Amino acid sequence: MTLTITQKKLTLYIREFLSRMNKGKKLYEGKAKIIYEGPEKGTGIQHFKDDATAFNNLKKSTVEGKGVLNNRISEHILNNLNQIGVKTHLIKRLNMREQLIKLCNIFPVEFIVRNIATGSLTKRLGIADGTVLSKPLIEFSYKNDDLGDPVISREHILEFGWVKDPITLDLIIERCLRINDFMQGMFRGVGIKLVDFKLEFGRSNIDNELMLADEISPDTCRLWDVSSEKKLDKDRFRKDLGNIVQAYQEVARRLGIIHEESNISSVKFGKPKAVNIKKK
Ligand code: 5GP
Numbered sequence: 629m630t631l632t633i634t635q636k637k638l639t640l641y642i643r644e645f646l647s648r649m650n651k652g653k654k655l656y657e658g659k660a661k662i663i664y665e666g667p668e669k670g671t672g673i674q675h676f677k678d679d680a681t682a683f684n685n686l687k688k689s690t691v692e693g694k695g696v697l698n699n700r701i702s703e704h705i706l707n708n709l710n711q712i713g714v715k716t717h718l719i720k721r722l723n724m725r726e727q728l729i730k731l732c733n734i735f736p737v738e739f740i741v742r743n744i745a746t747g748s749l750t751k752r753l754g755i756a757d758g759t760v761l762s763k764p765l766i767e768f769s770y771k772n773d774d775l776g777d778p779v780i781s782r783e784h785i786l787e788f789g790w791v792k793d794p795i796t797l798d799l800i801i802e803r804c805l806r807i808n809d810f811m812q813g814m815f816r817g818v819g820i821k822l823v824d825f826k827l828e829f830g831r832s833n834i835d836n837e838l839m840l841a842d843e844i845s846p847d848t849c850r851l852w853d854v855s856s857e858k859k860l861d862k863d864r865f866r867k868d869l870g871n872i873v874q875a876y877q878e879v880a881r882r883l884g885i886i887h888e889e890s891n892i893s894s895v896k897f898g899k900p901k902a903v904n905i906k907k908k
Contacts, residue, residue, distance in 0.1 A: 660679055661674055678690050678692055696725060697877060701845045701883065706718040712810060715837060715839040717830070717842075733831050733833065737770065738826050739800060741804050741807070743822060747850065764808050768784075808822070808825075826849075861875065
């Protein structure tokens with residue numbers, strides 16, 4: 629038994645080691661991900677970390693297994709989006725924590741899509757938490773940690789050239805709604821309400837094509853169980869609700885990404901106990 633676990637771990641270390649050898653220089657390190665140069669021009673390797681942050685970095689921790697789950701969940705969603713004609717930066721998943729991606733110049737704007745009012749929307753405007761919106765609401769925020777990602781308007785985006793032209797901005801909004809449509813259906817089918825989520829878009833470094841970038845995972849979405857309204861997303865970390873990895877695992881299981889019996893959390897060995905061997 630112990631031998632099997634050791635072999636598994638050894639295989640993982642070897643894979644990790646080989647994947648590190650294939651990576652180019654580090655291009656960017658964010659709160660939850662690192663981007664390295666990829667093997668070919670215009671490609672990158674997106675590495676998912678276990679680090680969790682909230683409230684503009686005021687709260688920080690490591691959640692073992694989160695990176696592995698986000699890598700798998702985001703791969704699943706972006707692959708499905710690619711299949712329905714929504715262009716994304718994902719080329720393929722490489723290993724437990726990494727994806728091969730097309731490098732993009734990302735617009736410094738977060739596109740937030742909301743179906744149910746909660747989070748910063750309810751705080752800002754005093755709307756009752758859980759209010760179902762009559763249609764999806766799109767908000768924009770300026771990606772700037774020093775300013776705390778402030779909410780901005782379409783006019784700010786165009787005036788300051790964060791997205792260069794109104795046609796591109798309209799196209800992005802259209803894609804946000806298409807992605808919301810698709811994801812709402814996908815999550816509904818497995819008993820999950822898609823409450824809200826954040827998207828990032830950019831243009832490919834190679835051919836300037838507009839595409840969805842970053843990730844879509846329980847780190848970037850709010851996901852509530854349909855019947856119990858149990859939170860299955862990063863709010864478990866933000867609000868100290870516990871069982872973060874278990875909730876992300878639940879999302880992955882329901883989407884059919886991991887098997888019923890899978891357990892992403894690390895294998896923990898107890899302290900070795902002294903064994904008295906009786907002499908015959
Ligand atoms: P809120 O504006 O209510 O805090 O967030 C709305 C939605 O966008 C939530 O699903 C939240 O997870 C996501 N979101 C907004 N900003 C960020 C961000 O900077 N990082 C991550 N991971 N998600 C964000």
